[in-house]
Amino acid sequence: MEKISSLSIFTSKYWTTSTSELKKLRTLTFAGMTIALSIVLNSFSIPVGENLNIRFTFLVFSLGALIFGPITGLLVGAACDLLGFVLHPSGVFFPGYTLSTMLEFFIYGLFLYRSRITIVKIFLTKFFVNYGIHVGLGALWSKILFNKGYLYFFANSIIKNTIMLPIEVIMLVLLLQLLFPALTHMGMVQKENCKHIPFI
Template structure:
């Protein structure tokens, strides 16, 4: 529990580092580019903007992740307006960043177990934490909270449309999840490695 709260203190201190501001801003911009390529299915949207939020949470922890998640939603609304501003979605964006920062923050990692696949080394503990964060994101934020927000705002006006949306979201996420996890395994460790090479920061526990 001490390490849990220490992660929040450590993450808050990251905000005083100009590198955190610059890298977070860059990743938010990447998120906006990915968001612009969203495929709207009506009951759900397909995009991989979560990768940028996951990277921010992994690098800088829950406080920075929470702030970045909220900023992504607000900037996305300004850049790609689609109806009125709906604050529940901003809260969900903040919750997503908080989740990745809480579960996958690099400074919370203790030890490592690596495997080598086709010449590439993968840290199993790191990947496990990233995968866990994505699965929790899909279940609690995508399936439960997003559906509830859509119902609250009247996008799902009837019980039948709500049920259809739930089944549609479950099917969409079951199909998309393996792709999400594969992209995380390929992209996020590479981002962390590049970050450590450029800034000379090695993983340290809190």
């Protein structure tokens, strides 16, 4: 069983290790499962308000990126968006959304892959995903597609993502806490998070 250890994103070993995940059959199998599950879950949501829904795909994205890292995550993100559009087309295809999905996987990988997981780190991960990708890039893509002012979409998006941020953080903490013992036993994550996820 492979020993999983923490690596800093500022070292070359982190990036070579992340790249080498593409050569592992277990990683590729899990990546395929991530793609399939994300496409299925994308059809489900729980409405909590006007134009506000709890979705579950981010849980699959984050768990997958935690295991196979940011490099594989970029490719899996592209596959998720492209296959999702082919299987469930909605409107016109727009490559900006493909880029957003790729970057979402990449950010999850940067924060969670080969890393000591904490509640603060999970919060920061969702903070950058929600505000950087969903708000920042999402508003830009909407401006391009619907020809309205950027601030109009930015304001709507920032309210939704601010409301959803604590909910999504709690959901992700609970999921990882539930799955860490099994993932540790399979040698997919390091042992230090097996019993509980620390705050800092």
